[in-house]
Amino acid sequence: xxxxxxxxxxxxxxxxxxxxxxxxxxxxxxxxxxxxxxxxxxxxxxxxxxxxxxxxxxxxxxxxxxxxxxxxxxxxxxxxxxxxxxxxxxxxxxxxxxxxxxxxxxxxxxxxxxxxxxxxxxxxxxxxxxxxxxxxxxxxxxxxxxxxxxxxxxxxxxxxxxxxxxxxxxxxxxxxxxxxxxxxxxxxxxxxxxxxxxxxxxxxxxxxxxxxxxxxxxxxxxxxxxxxxxxxxxxxxxxxxxxxxxxxxxxxxxxxxxxxxxxxxxxxxxxxxxxxxxxxxxxxxxxxxxxxxxxxxxxxxxxxxxxxxxxxxxxxxxxxxxxxxxxxxxxxxxxxxxxxxxxxxxxxxxxxxxxxxxxxxxxxxxxxxxxxxxxxxxxxxxxxxxxxxxxxxxxxxxxxxxxxxxxxxxxxxxxxxxxxxxxxxxxxxxxxxxxxxxxxxxxxxxxxxxxxxxxxxxxxxxxxxxxxxxxxxxxxxxxxxxxxxxxxxxxxxxxxxxxxxxxxxxxxxxxxxxxxxxxxxxxxxxxxxxxxxxxxxxxxxxxxxxxxxxxxxxxxxxxxxxxxxxxxxxxxxxxxxxxxxxxxxxxxxxxxxxxxxxxxxxxxxxxxxxxxxxxxxxxxxxxxxxxxxxxxxxxxxxxxxxxxxxxxxxxxxxxxxxxxxxxxxxxxxxxxxxxxxxxxxxxxxxxxxxxxxxxxxxxxxxxxxxxxxxxxxxxxxxxxxxxxxxxxxxxxxxxxxxxxxxxxxxxx
Amino acid sequence: xxxxxxxxxxxxxxxxxxxxxxxxxxxxxxxxxxxxxxxxxxxxxxxxxxxxxxxxxxxxxxxxxxxxxxxxxxxxxxxxxxxxxxxxxxxxxxxxxxxxxxxxxxxxxxxxxxxxxxxxxxxxxxxxxxxxxxxxxxxxxxxxxxxxxxxxxxxxxxxxxxxxxxxxxxxxxx
Numbered sequence: 001x002x003x004x005x006x007x008x009x010x011x012x013x014x015x016x017x018x019x020x021x022x023x024x025x026x027x028x029x030x031x032x033x034x035x036x037x038x039x040x041x042x043x044x045x046x047x048x049x050x051x052x053x054x055x056x057x058x059x060x061x062x063x064x065x066x067x068x069x070x071x072x073x074x075x076x077x078x079x080x081x082x083x084x085x086x087x088x089x090x091x092x093x094x095x096x097x098x099x100x101x102x103x104x105x106x107x108x109x110x111x112x113x114x115x116x117x118x119x120x121x122x123x124x125x126x127x128x129x130x131x132x133x134x135x136x137x138x139x140x141x142x143x144x145x146x147x148x149x150x151x152x153x154x155x156x157x158x159x160x161x162x163x164x165x166x167x168x169x170x171x172x173x174x175x176x177x178x179x180x181x182x183x184x185x186x187x188x189x190x191x192x193x194x195x196x197x198x199x200x201x202x203x204x205x206x207x208x209x210x211x212x213x214x215x216x217x218x219x220x221x222x223x224x225x226x227x228x229x230x231x232x233x234x235x236x237x238x239x240x241x242x243x244x245x246x247x248x249x250x251x252x253x254x255x256x257x258x259x260x261x262x263x264x265x266x267x268x269x270x271x272x273x274x275x276x277x278x279x280x281x282x283x284x285x286x287x288x289x290x291x292x293x294x295x296x297x298x299x300x301x302x303x304x305x306x307x308x309x310x311x312x313x314x315x316x317x318x319x320x321x322x323x324x325x326x327x328x329x330x331x332x333x334x335x336x337x338x339x340x341x342x343x344x345x346x347x348x349x350x351x352x353x354x355x356x357x358x359x360x361x362x363x364x365x366x367x368x369x370x371x372x373x374x375x376x377x378x379x380x381x382x383x384x385x386x387x388x389x390x391x392x393x394x395x396x397x398x399x400x401x402x403x404x405x406x407x408x409x410x411x412x413x414x415x416x417x418x419x420x421x422x423x424x425x426x427x428x429x430x431x432x433x434x435x436x437x438x439x440x441x442x443x444x445x446x447x448x449x450x451x452x453x454x455x456x457x458x459x460x461x462x463x464x465x466x467x468x469x470x471x472x473x474x475x476x477x478x479x480x481x482x483x484x485x486x487x488x489x490x491x492x493x494x495x496x497x498x499x500x501x502x503x504x505x506x507x508x509x510x511x512x513x514x515x516x517x518x519x520x521x522x523x524x525x526x527x528x529x530x531x532x533x534x535x536x537x538x539x540x541x542x543x544x545x546x547x548x549x550x551x552x553x554x555x556x557x558x559x560x561x562x563x564x565x566x567x568x569x570x571x572x573x574x575x576x577x578x579x580x581x582x583x584x585x586x587x588x589x590x591x592x593x594x595x596x597x598x599x600x601x602x603x604x605x606x607x608x609x610x611x612x613x614x615x616x617x618x619x620x621x622x623x624x625x626x627x628x629x630x631x632x633x634x635x636x637x638x639x640x641x642x643x644x645x646x647x648x649x650x651x652x653x654x655x656x657x658x659x660x661x662x663x664x665x666x667x668x669x670x671x672x673x674x675x676x677x678x679x680x681x682x683x684x685x686x687x688x689x690x691x692x693x694x695x696x697x698x699x700x701x702x703x704x705x706x707x708x709x710x711x712x713x714x715x716x717x718x719x720x721x722x723x724x725x726x727x728x729x730x731x732x733x734x735x736x737x738x739x740x741x742x743x744x745x746x747x748x
Numbered sequence: 749x750x751x752x753x754x755x756x757x758x759x760x761x762x763x764x765x766x767x768x769x770x771x772x773x774x775x776x777x778x779x780x781x782x783x784x785x786x787x788x789x790x791x792x793x794x795x796x797x798x799x800x801x802x803x804x805x806x807x808x809x810x811x812x813x814x815x816x817x818x819x820x821x822x823x824x825x826x827x828x829x830x831x832x833x834x835x836x837x838x839x840x841x842x843x844x845x846x847x848x849x850x851x852x853x854x855x856x857x858x859x860x861x862x863x864x865x866x867x868x869x870x871x872x873x874x875x876x877x878x879x880x881x882x883x884x885x886x887x888x889x890x891x892x893x894x895x896x897x898x899x900x901x902x903x904x905x906x907x908x909x910x911x912x913x914x915x916x917x918x919x920x921x922x
Contacts, residue, residue, distance in 0.1 A: 215828070393846070678787060
């Protein structure tokens with residue numbers, strides 16, 4: 001068969017794209033500091049969907065070998081959200097191959113497109129859309145090659161089970177076709193995609209590809225890597241940010257059995273040992289002399305007042321014009337607060353690093369291997385070709401935890417023992433003490449109700465630090481601030497709307513007029529903070545949806561009807577109606593007497609998934625204990641690739657948000673963070689999770705993917721706040737909405 | 749100092765620092781991935797294994813305390829291809845997100861159901877309470893244990909959610 005490569009490239013690619021492609025390959029992602037957003041490389045082909053616009057060439061995404069094996073490449077990482085399974089479904093569907101024929105390669109700076117950070121519920125939109133369309137392109141090329149071989153019109157060739165089929169029964173496998181086909185061609189825009197009616201995989205509850213190994217002790221996590229000759233390391237730090245350890249007897253510790261080396265560079269210190277337990281024991285000896293605070297004291301008293309008193313810069317975040325509220329309108333105002341929250345990964349951060357011939361490879365559970373590579377390149381004074389970062393799963397991170405810092409710690413430690421892989425894992429108190437926290441926030445809301453009970457004015461003001469300090473330079477890594485000479489810390493930057501950081505979901509989707517919002521960006525952060533799943537959305541939705549209930553009560557209107565009366569978006573109305581119907585909202589138990597129901601809704605970022613949550617909760621009068629009896633949720637994530645994966649994420653969001661909203665608060669004194677373990681930072685346990693949870697997925701075949709991972713936390717947090725208010729008649733506005741606060745509000 | 753014990757049905761002789769917690773021996777000396785380091789404090793249960801029928805935090809139990817004892821890890825319950833009943837129930841319910849806590853959850857569930865395959869819902873929740881999950885997979889984990897109880901000849905007496913059809917079949921196909 002003649003390879004049609006040259007002519008196809010001439011037709012499809014054109015010189016411009018090839019030149020642009022070469023430039024793209026050399027460019028670093030710009031998204032490192034942009035936090036929640038996907039970031040990554042620049043767009044070079046804006047007419048292509050998803051991240052194909054950044055990497056238009058098909059071989060960036062898909063390879064087919066002579067045996068017909070398909071390899072799919074994504075720059076996004078599996079974080080426990082099930083993204084690998086969805087990507088396999090997409091590629092297998094559009095290519096007409098079995099899911100088992102696909103090998104998926106995730107975030108690896110040497111192999112995959114640089115798609116920035118896996119965050120912001122962007123993976124399905126950015127990478128999923130790219131894989132779907134790349135797969136359709138590749139299938140088209142394979143079918144075209146078969147048509148040419150058979151001298152048939154292209155539309156007579158069908159594809160099925162990894163092969164092209166002619167009407168007369170002739171068959172050419174993808175392996176046979178691929179050997180003469182280059183995929184180094186730009187994707188065509190608007191390639192025909194399979195119709196929903198023909199789907200074998202998309203829209204089905206396909207089992208997660210990663211679960212079987214995780215249930216049976218298979219190697220699944222970076223913590224499970226065991227490379228030949230591997231050593232074990234621990235990093236040595238004070239209990240939390242801006243503390244340092246008092247000097248220990250290094251000479252004695254260095255002679256302890258199993259200790260290979262104590263690595264010191266400036267204030268960076270790590271212990272390397274042949275046995276992991278020896279490294280732990282040496283760390284405990286290093287910590288024994290105690291510690292000192294090395295920065296200014298932490299704020300005491302009213303934390304939120306102290307934060308609001310810091311210098312801040314007002315940033316307008318939305319402005320919906322409209323006439324002033326009529327005279328006689330009733331005005332309500334309320335202030336809401338959220339404390340610092342922890343990501344609280346169950347597995348402390350871990351990385352494995354190996355130096356060979358002046359180059360380093362780091363296996364990491366970072367959410368952004370590209371920005372991490374850039375940061376490590378600067379930290380280690382290497383050229384980019386000498387640093388490779390490979391994502392391997394860790395425990396769920398829920399945002400920017402210690403993953404990147406541990407990767408830098410491992411790389412610095414391993415530099416002292418070239419040729420030997422070094423596995424460095426943080427201890428529990430290090431994860432609790434050093435992970436950047438989800439920022440504390442204050443939100444003030446004010447609204448006016450006109451005579452008909454409609455909202456005629458809306459004011460939003462928030463105070464908070466930045467919501468992402470993800471590393472894009474050496475100064476964004478803990479180790480970068482410890483080595484000598486130290487790197488300059490990254491400058492805090494607010495994330496602009498429409499996605500927003502602190503201001504995420506501050507802008508109401510409700511059809512308000514005369515509505516304005518201001519975010520008071522506080523640059524100085526007394527406590528290290530960064531992106532926690534959904535960023536400001538959890539707080540903003542809790543505040544907005546609590547306040548909507550307060551307004552509905554003032555207007556004498558049912559909370560669901562009140563929301564619908566202010567909402568034009570049809571898909572928003574559909575999820576609200578579905579959740580209310582599934583819950584039986586109109587026939588619900590009426591509030592008071594210790595039992596109540598709460599409802600809340602949001603469209604994540606006002607541009608992603610729609611989610612509504614209805615909840616029934618019981619509040620025990622004597623103890624304030626909150627028991628959620630049942631939850632009904634509805635979610636519209638656009639076209640649903642794996643509905644059970646979506647349900648899993650929303651169920652998780654509901655339970656996680658219950659924990660954040662009613663139980664969690666990071667504690668500290670003037671000198672350090674005192675929430676150093678799970679006893680000092682309790683999270684939800686089995687006795688406190690709901691009796692029942694059900695999630696309805698509203699599938700929208702043919703609509704863009706909207707992502708799911710962060711859609712539920714805001715509505716679930718607000719629904720419990722509203723259920724508590726309904727049950728007790730008392731509105732709690734300061735998180736955590738804890739049993740102690742419930743009791744205090746009820747005067748118990 | 750050497751210690752003799754039974755691991756997943758096989759006799760094992762170990763030579764290691766006797767203060768070493770069992771977890772490090774399992775993971776590093778015996779190269780088993782199932783038990784996970786979570787806290788080293790007995791607060792999260794990611795390291796849970798079964799010792800002489802009881803669920804224990806392997807991060808706290810020193811090797812010196814294990815002479816002659818019978819240890820079961822998740823690897824001893826089955827494989828990905830041939831899962832045991834509790835593993836199969838977790839697969840059927842797709843009861844994992846990141847999955848880091850899941851081997852510990854399975855071991856604590858296994859210990860419960862070996863002791864009592866007809867627990868009440870409250871007994872089930874109390875039994876699993878020492879183990880933390882941060883992804884919020886609790887509802888699925890509870891469903892999986894209810895399903896496993898049934899598969900093991902019993903059942904949760906007053907389930908807060910009914911045992912429904914499996915989300916996926918145990919052979920992994922939908």
